[in-house]
Amino acid sequence: MRKRIPLLAAAALAALAGARGLGAGWFDREPLTDMVGPYKGFAGRLYPGSNQMPGDHAAAGAARAAAIVPRNTSGVPDPAGRYALLSIGMSNTTQEFCSGGGGLPCDAFTFMGQAAADPAVNKTTLALVNGALGGQSAAWWDEPADPNYNRVRDTVLIPQGLSEAQVQIVWVKVANPGPTVALKGAQADAYRLLTQTGNIVRALKVRYPNVQQVFLSSRIYAGYATTTLNPEPYAYESGFAVKWAVGAQIEQMRSGRVDPRAGNLDYESVAPWIAWGPYLWARGAQPRADGLRWLPADFMPDGTHPSNSGRQKVGTLLLAFFKTSPQASCWFLAGQTCPSSAGAWGW
Numbered sequence: 001m002r003k004r005i006p007l008l009a010a011a012a013l014a015a016l017a018g019a020r021g022l023g024a025g026w027f028d029r030e031p032l033t034d035m036v037g038p039y040k041g042f043a044g045r046l047y048p049g050s051n052q053m054p055g056d057h058a059a060a061g062a063a064r065a066a067a068i069v070p071r072n073t074s075g076v077p078d079p080a081g082r083y084a085l086l087s088i089g090m091s092n093t094t095q096e097f098c099s100g101g102g103g104l105p106c107d108a109f110t111f112m113g114q115a116a117a118d119p120a121v122n123k124t125t126l127a128l129v130n131g132a133l134g135g136q137s138a139a140w141w142d143e144p145a146d147p148n149y150n151r152v153r154d155t156v157l158i159p160q161g162l163s164e165a166q167v168q169i170v171w172v173k174v175a176n177p178g179p180t181v182a183l184k185g186a187q188a189d190a191y192r193l194l195t196q197t198g199n200i201v202r203a204l205k206v207r208y209p210n211v212q213q214v215f216l217s218s219r220i221y222a223g224y225a226t227t228t229l230n231p232e233p234y235a236y237e238s239g240f241a242v243k244w245a246v247g248a249q250i251e252q253m254r255s256g257r258v259d260p261r262a263g264n265l266d267y268e269s270v271a272p273w274i275a276w277g278p279y280l281w282a283r284g285a286q287p288r289a290d291g292l293r294w295l296p297a298d299f300m301p302d303g304t305h306p307s308n309s310g311r312q313k314v315g316t317l318l319l320a321f322f323k324t325s326p327q328a329s330c331w332f333l334a335g336q337t338c339p340s341s342a343g344a345w346g347w
Contacts, residue, residue, distance in 0.1 A: 029232075031288040032239050033279055040183050042240055046276045048247050053275060053327075057250050061327035064212035064273045066338040068168045068331045070125045075165030075210055083331065084127040084166050085322075086152070086208075088141055088200075089173040092220065093132035095306055096314035097171070106130070109308055111315035120323065122334045127166070131156050138174040142199035144206035167208040169331070171277055171318070172200060173217045179234040189234050191261055193241035198248070198262035201271045213327065215277035216242045220314065221294040223284045224303035231304070239281055249274055275327065278317040292317075 028039065033051050035044025045051050053061070070081035087097040098106035098113075106112035112128050115121045131152040140148050153164055174196070179189035201214050222235035248259035249267065258264050267273040280292075287293040296303075298310035306314065322332040330338035 029236050029283060031279070031282055032243060034289050039240075042183070046243060046246075046279060048250065054250060056254070057273075057275070058326065060253070060267065061213065061273055061275055062339070064267075065327050065330055066340065067212050068338065071166050071168075071210060073161075073163040073165065075163070082125050082127045082162065082166055083168040084129045084157070084162055085169040085171065085332075086129045086167050087132045087171045087173075088136075088148070088152070088204075089132040090137050090175060091132075091134035091305060092175075093171075093173040094130055094134060096173075096311050096318070097132055098130035107308070107311070109312035109315060111318040114312075114315050114319050118319065120333055121319075122332060122336070124334070126332065127160065127162055129156060129160065129162065129167070132173075137177050138193060138196040138200065139176070141172075141174060142196045142203060144203040146203070149203070149207045164208050165210055168210050168212050169328075170204055170208070170211060170214045170272075171217065172197070172204075172214055173219075173277075174200065175219055175230050175235070175238055177230060178228055179230065182233050183237050183240065188237070190237040190241045190244075193238055194244050194248075194261045195263070197241055197245040198259075198265060198271075201245075201265065201274055202263070205271055211272045214272045214274045215321075215328075216245065216274060217277040217280055218242045220280045220306065220310065221282055221284055222304055224294075224296055224299050226301070226303045229302070229304050236281055239279065242276065246274055246276060278314075278321040280314060280317065 030039070030044065032044045032046055038044070047053055068083050069077045070079055070083055072078040072081040087093055095110070097111050099110055106116070108114070108117065112130060115128060133148070136148055140146055157163060176189055176193060181187045181189055183190050197216065204211050204214060218239040218241065219230065219235035222230060222232045225231035245262050248262040249265040249271070252258055252265055253267065265271045265274070282288040282292040282294055285293055285295055292313070294310070298307055298313060299305065300307050322328045330336045
């Protein structure tokens, strides 16, 4: 009997998971923000040991926020100019940031749609720009010469009267299609995504020389997925890729140690300052500590792409993040001013 109890317990948990739409293996996954014990030996929380950004990294982020100023299309600081918050990523990213088609105007329930209707959001010097596009997974953004960057320049920025020199903040949400190796496999998709994330942020520094801040988000829940595009546990484990990339930059700036997978993330030279944007994963219908949960109605029939209600959830989280983040609210909100950095930045 003793040998049967764990098997029966596992079977009962699996049956419960199916009944709740949580997906196989749900019981060994907790949102990173709520984790107490480790997942496959890996610690949770967004930052090293905490959901709170370490003080030194927060101070560096505040300095980068202060360096975000209106610029003209040549990149010269200009009170009559603008600065752009750009999204890059795949189908989910564009659906949540603006709309399924990626064009303007954005759907009202998306991030850009909600921001447009919010009187608190800066609508004079801040430009919100959706560069994400369906099918453009991580591998399509990890080199400065990737065609996506020319597409964003020619078909997104220029038509809005903007240039690459005005992109100063980026929201990145990427994934890989059809992953097959979970943690702790040596070729796990989370490790691959970590390397790609490092390459992406360095590519952003090349393409957008005035970029100051990059905010990263991982995937939403995928326990309802009916395809192999990016199911669980890969959607969940993408959170570790973001956690490790941000942690690698924090560690490198403290000790000089370069993470072998993420690569050089020195924000004084080759990379922008990076941090978590909103963390989007919750365990299906089970609410996480802040109440976020994902229901079947929040997804399209494939269980992977968000429906209108799912897009609204992410849009709302993004809007709340930028309105309240100490590293973002001063440039995101109307009537706010970031602390002066004229001495530090030579202006």
